[in-house]
Amino acid sequence: MDFNSRLFDRIRIKPTCDEPRPSQSSLCERQGCEQPGEHRAPKGRGREGQYWRFCLAHVREYNANYNYFAGMSDDAVAAYQKDAVVGHRPTWSMGVNKAGRPRDAAAPPRDWAFSDPLGVLREEGIGEAQRRRPEPPKPRYSGPVRRALDVLGLEEGVDAATIRSTYKSLVKKFHPDAHGGDRSFEDRLRDIIKAHDTLKAAGLC
Secondary structure, three states, X not given: OOOOOHHHHOOOOOOOOOOOOOOOOEEOOOOOOOXXXXXXXXXXXXXXXXXXXXXXXXXXXXXXXXXXXOOOOHXXXXXHHHHHOOOOOOOOOOOEOOOOOEOOOXXXXXXOOOOOOOOOOHHHOOOOOOXXXXXXXXXXXXXXXXXXXXXHOOOOOOOHHHHHHHHHHHHHHHOHHHHOOOOOXXXXXXXXXXXXXXXXXXXXX
């Protein structure tokens, strides 16, 4: 390898901590001070992101007298502090859109939204203005209630009137008087009465 090559001088290597580095600190910007300006101090409102370079003594003096709100009225300071809560970003009241106009109360609220740039869903008859209405939740019954409905031969979600009419017809059907005093259906009748009592206790009839 030719160590005298100009290409060799262009090779960049990561400097180590032991290598001496040129000093990057400038002098203190306070007039007449010859100390290195190793500490930053903000230049103030309207010049955010800009800093003075001071030595330790002068940056302490500067910070002791620094006031970001100097020259602002009390109302302006209060408005600034109020905007600072939301990061100085624009906000609007609930029920009002970004343009400041109230949302159309007649328009039904949308509980879903989608984007269909290729019109795939439009071919299926689904438009962006169409709302998907959620199905009503099905009632959840306990084990005894479900077994009572099975005894009466009813499905879940049946109304109270259907339960009462079914119970009356089953009692008439299996009552001993309907069979000339035959008591062979007493167990079945007892189960029907017990199932009705269970549904009544659950508030379904």
